[in-house]
Amino acid sequence: MVTTFVILTIVTLVSAIAAMSLRNLVHCALCLVLTFAGLAAFYLQLNAQFVGFAQILVYVGAVAILIVFAMLLTRNVDSTRQAILSPSWGVGIVGALLVFGAIVLSILCSTMVHRPALSETQVTVLAIGEQLMTNYVLPLEVIALLLTAAMIGAVIIALHEPTSESSAVQNPRLEPSVPSVPNPAQVPRTDHP
Amino acid sequence: MFEAIDQIFVALKHWVVGQFPAAWQPLGSVFLSIIPILAVFPLLFAITTIVERKTLGRIQNRLGPNRVGPFGLLQPVADGLKSLTKEDIVPYAADQVVHFLAPIALIVPVLLAFSVLPVGRNMVPIDLDAGLLFFFAVGAGSELAVFMAGWSSRNKYSLLGAMRAIAQMVSYELPLILSSVTVVMLVGSLSTVKIVEAQGEAYGWLLKWHVFTPWGLAGFLLFMIAAAAESNRTPFDIPEGESEIIAGYLVEYSGFKFALFFLGEYLGLFAVSSLAITLFLGGWHAPFSFLEWIPSYLWFFGKLSAFIMLFIWLRGTLPRLRMDQLMNLAWKFMLPMCLINIVVAAMWHFTAHWQFVGAVLCRWLLCGAAIGVPYLWLGDALFGEKKLAKRTYRFAD
Amino acid sequence: MLGAGIIKGMAETARNFIGSYTEANLLVTVEYPEQRLPLKESMRNFPFLVFDGEDWQKGLRCVACQICEKECPPQCIFITKDAAKKPDYMGKLQFQPKVFDIDTSVCMSCQICVEVCPFEAIKMDTEFELSTDNRFGDLLLNKEQLARSNEHYHKIHPTEATEVDERLAGEKAKAEAKAKAAVAAAAAKPVLPPKPTAQ
Numbered sequence: 001m002v003t004t005f006v007i008l009t010i011v012t013l014v015s016a017i018a019a020m021s022l023r024n025l026v027h028c029a030l031c032l033v034l035t036f037a038g039l040a041a042f043y044l045q046l047n048a049q050f051v052g053f054a055q056i057l058v059y060v061g062a063v064a065i066l067i068v069f070a071m072l073l074t075r076n077v078d079s080t081r082q083a084i085l086s087p088s089w090g091v092g093i094v095g096a097l098l099v100f101g102a103i104v105l106s107i108l109c110s111t112m113v114h115r116p117a118l119s120e121t122q123v124t125v126l127a128i129g130e131q132l133m134t135n136y137v138l139p140l141e142v143i144a145l146l147l148t149a150a151m152i153g154a155v156i157i158a159l160h161e162p163t164s165e166s167s168a169v170q171n172p173r174l175e176p177s178v179p180s181v182p183n184p185a186q187v188p189r190t191d192h193p
Numbered sequence: 194m195f196e197a198i199d200q201i202f203v204a205l206k207h208w209v210v211g212q213f214p215a216a217w218q219p220l221g222s223v224f225l226s227i228i229p230i231l232a233v234f235p236l237l238f239a240i241t242t243i244v245e246r247k248t249l250g251r252i253q254n255r256l257g258p259n260r261v262g263p264f265g266l267l268q269p270v271a272d273g274l275k276s277l278t279k280e281d282i283v284p285y286a287a288d289q290v291v292h293f294l295a296p297i298a299l300i301v302p303v304l305l306a307f308s309v310l311p312v313g314r315n316m317v318p319i320d321l322d323a324g325l326l327f328f329f330a331v332g333a334g335s336e337l338a339v340f341m342a343g344w345s346s347r348n349k350y351s352l353l354g355a356m357r358a359i360a361q362m363v364s365y366e367l368p369l370i371l372s373s374v375t376v377v378m379l380v381g382s383l384s385t386v387k388i389v390e391a392q393g394e395a396y397g398w399l400l401k402w403h404v405f406t407p408w409g410l411a412g413f414l415l416f417m418i419a420a421a422a423e424s425n426r427t428p429f430d431i432p433e434g435e436s437e438i439i440a441g442y443l444v445e446y447s448g449f450k451f452a453l454f455f456l457g458e459y460l461g462l463f464a465v466s467s468l469a470i471t472l473f474l475g476g477w478h479a480p481f482s483f484l485e486w487i488p489s490y491l492w493f494f495g496k497l498s499a500f501i502m503l504f505i506w507l508r509g510t511l512p513r514l515r516m517d518q519l520m521n522l523a524w525k526f527m528l529p530m531c532l533i534n535i536v537v538a539a540m541w542h543f544t545a546h547w548q549f550v551g552a553v554l555c556r557w558l559l560c561g562a563a564i565g566v567p568y569l570w571l572g573d574a575l576f577g578e579k580k581l582a583k584r585t586y587r588f589a590d
Numbered sequence: 591m592l593g594a595g596i597i598k599g600m601a602e603t604a605r606n607f608i609g610s611y612t613e614a615n616l617l618v619t620v621e622y623p624e625q626r627l628p629l630k631e632s633m634r635n636f637p638f639l640v641f642d643g644e645d646w647q648k649g650l651r652c653v654a655c656q657i658c659e660k661e662c663p664p665q666c667i668f669i670t671k672d673a674a675k676k677p678d679y680m681g682k683l684q685f686q687p688k689v690f691d692i693d694t695s696v697c698m699s700c701q702i703c704v705e706v707c708p709f710e711a712i713k714m715d716t717e718f719e720l721s722t723d724n725r726f727g728d729l730l731l732n733k734e735q736l737a738r739s740n741e742h743y744h745k746i747h748p749t750e751a752t753e754v755d756e757r758l759a760g761e762k763a764k765a766e767a768k769a770k771a772a773v774a775a776a777a778a779k780p781v782l783p784p785k786p787t788a789q
Contacts, residue, residue, distance in 0.1 A: 251610040251611070251617075252603045254610055255617075506603065511596065526592075568592070571592075572592025575592075
C-alpha cells in the first residue's frame with residue numbers, strides 16, 4: 001500500500017511540476033492530464049470509486065479536452081524566449097508558503113485530526129446518491145443553478161449580433177433580396193441542366 | 194447439463210486457478226481474466242475487417258477481397274503481416290514522444306473498458322460498483338489520444354482531423370451518457386452486472402429487456418447514434434474523412450502504429466456495442482425465457498455480431514455528414530431528446546404501480562406519446578422538407 | 591418523418607446485398623485473369639507487322655519506306671533499311687527492314703502508322719498483357735516480336751482484314767492484268783507496222 005502511495009505521489013508531483021515548467025504548451029497540458037489521473041488514482045486508493053472515476057471523467061474527459069481545444073483554436077504563442085519564473089518569483093514563493101502554512105495550521109487546529117480513523121468502508125454510489133438527494137440537496141441545487149446560469153451566459157455571448165444582416169442589405173452592389181454571402185447550407189438546390 | 198455448458202469457462206478458470214500455489218492465485222485469476230479479453234476481441238477485430246470488406250463489396254455489387262486463401266478468408270492475416278513488416282515512419286518535424294504515445298494512449302483505455310462488460314453469466318472480469326462510470330471515464334481517454342495523434346504529427350490535415358474528432362466526441366459524449374442515465378435511474382445501480390440482472394425477469398415468456406419499453410427504445414436509438422459518433426463510424430467519420438482531409442489524425446501513421454489505431458477504433462466500436470447490449474438488450478440474456486438454455490456467452494456474442502453487421506450495413510448505406518449537420522444533430526436534436534427521455538423514464542417508473550386492466554398498454558401509449566410527439570415535431574422542425582426556391586444567379590444573368 | 595430516409599436507404603442496400611447473390615445483373619464483377627470478356631473488334635493497342643504465308647522473314651509486307659517512322663507522333667518506331675531487296679506480294683523487288691523496333695513504353699496507340707502505311711504492312715494488335723519485369727529491354731519490341739501472320743490479323747479484326755485482303759487482291763489482279771496487257775502488247779508489237787522513219 002505504501003509503495004503504491006509513494007509511486008503515485010512521485011508520478012503526480014513530477015507531472016505537476018512538469019506541467020508548470022515545460023516549454024511546450026501541449027506538453028504542459030498532457031502532463032496536467034497525468035496529474036489529474038494521479039489524483040484519481042489517489043481517490044481510488046482511498047476506496048472512493050465514484051469520486052475517482054468522476055475525477056477522470058470530468059478532468060481528463062472534459063477539462064483537459066477543453067484546454068487542448070482552446071490551444072488548438074488560439075495562435076501558438078512562442079514562449080521559449082520568456083524565463084520560466086516570473087520576475088516576482090520571490091514574492092510568489094513567500095505567498096505560496098504563507099498560504100500553505102495557513103492551510104496546514106487550520107488542518108492541525110481543526111477537530112478532524114482528532115477524529116478516530118474510519119475503518120475501510122466501501123461507499124456505494126447508491127449511498128452517495130441518497131445523501132446528495134436528501135441531506136445535500138440544497139448545495140446540489142445551488143451548483144446546478146450556477147452551472148445553468150453560466151451556460152445561459154455562454155449562449156448569450158455566442159448569439160449572433162443582430163446588426164450583421166442590416167449591414168449586408170446596405171451593400172449597394174447587391175440586390176436587397178439576395179443575402180450577401182450565401183450560406184452553403186441554405187443555397188437552394190434545383191435540377192438545372 | 195445446460196448449466197454446465199453455460200458455466201464451462203468459469204469452471205475452467207476456477208480449475209486452472211486452483212492449480213496455482215495459494216500465494217499466486219489472485220495474480221493468476223487476474224491474468225486469466227485479462228488474457229481472454231486480449232485474445233477474443235482482437236480476433237473478433239480480424240474477423241470484422243474481412244466481413245466488413247466482403248459485405249461492403251456485396252452492397253456495392255462487388256465481390257470484395259477474394260484472393261488470399263479460400264474466398265479471401267486469410268485476408269486479415271495478410272493485412273496483419275503487411276502492417277507488421279511495413280516501415281514505421283515518423284515525420285522529421287513530429288513530436289517524437291507524443292507521436293509514439295498516442296496509439297498506446299488509445300488502445301489502453303479501450304481495452305480497460307472491456308473489464309466491466311459482462312459477456313456471460315458470471316463472466317465479468319471485475320464487477321465494479323461504479324462500472325458504468327468506469328466505462329465512460331476510460332472512454333474519455335481516447336479523445337485525448339486522438340488529440341495527441343493529430344497534434345504531434347505536425348500536419349495540417351491531422352490537426353484538422355484532431356479538431357473535428359474532439360468536437361465530435363465531446364458533443365456526442367453528452368447524449369451517450371444522458372441516454373444511459375435512464376437505465377441507471379430505473380435499475381438504481383451503476384453496476385453493469387446489476388443492470389443485466391435487472392433485465393432477467395420475465396413477463397410471461399418475454400424478458401424485461403429495457404428496449405421493450407418506450408424510454409428504452411428511444412434511449413437505445415439515441416445511444417446507438419451517439420455510439421456510432423463516438424467510435425467514428427460512418428456516417429460520423431468526418432475526423433477521418435478520406436476524401437476531405439485524407440485520413441485526419443492518421444495521416445502520419447504507418448505500419449504497426451496505424452494498425453494499433455485501427456484496432457483501437459474497432460475495439461471501441463465493440464466496447465460501445467457491448468455496452469448498448471448490456472444496457473438495453475438484456476446483456477447475455479435470451480429474449481425469451483424458453484431460449485435460456487442456449488449458453489449466455491453465445492447470446493452475448495451473437496448480439497455483438499448483429500451490432501457489427503448493423504454498423505457495416507449503415508456504413509454501406511449512409512454518406513458522411515457535414516460538420517454543421519453533425520453539430521446540429523447533436524445539440525439541437527439528440528440533447529433535447531435525451532432530456533425528454535429522462536422525463537419519460539421517470540414517468541414509466543412512477544406509473545409502475547398501475548394495476549388495472551390494460552395498464553401496460555396504457556403506460557406504453559402514454560410514454561410512447563411523450564417521446565414520440567417531440568420526436569416527430571423536432572424532426573420535422575429541424576430536418577423537415579425545406580421548400581427549395583428556384584435558383585437565381587446574381588452575376589451570370 | 592425523421593429517419594424514414596435512412597430506413598429506405600438501408601432497404602436499398604439490403605436489396606443490393608442480397609441481389610448480389612441471387613441476381614446476375616447485381617454482381618457485374620468479371621474476375622479478370624480467370625474470366626475474360628470477349629474483346630471488341632475495334633479494339634486496338636500496339637502495332638504489329640503483318641506477314642503473308644508461313645515464314646515471317648519472307649512474307650513480311652514491310653518495305654522499310656520509313657513513312658511510319660516519320661509520321662509517328664511520339665517517335666517510337668526505329669527502322670533501318672536492309673541493303674538486299676526482296677520481292678513483295680506482287681513480285682516486285684522492294685527494300686526490306688533490317689531493324690524494325692517499336693518502343694511500346696513510348697507508343698501512344700494512335701494508329702497513325704497504320705493509316706499512313708501504303709503497303710498494309712503495319713496493323714494494330716489487341717494484345718494488352720505486355721507487362722514485363724525489365725523496363726529497359728523488354729518493352730522495346732523487335733521485328734521478330736512484332737511479326738504476326740495475316741491469319742492472326744483475320745482473327746482479331748476480321749472485317750478490316752477481309753477488306754484489306756480484297757483490296758490487295760484487287761491491286762494484284764489489276765497489276766497482273768496490266769502485266770498481261772503489257773505482255774500482250776509486247777507480243778502484239780511486232781505485228782504493228784513499223785514506225786515510218788523520218789525521211
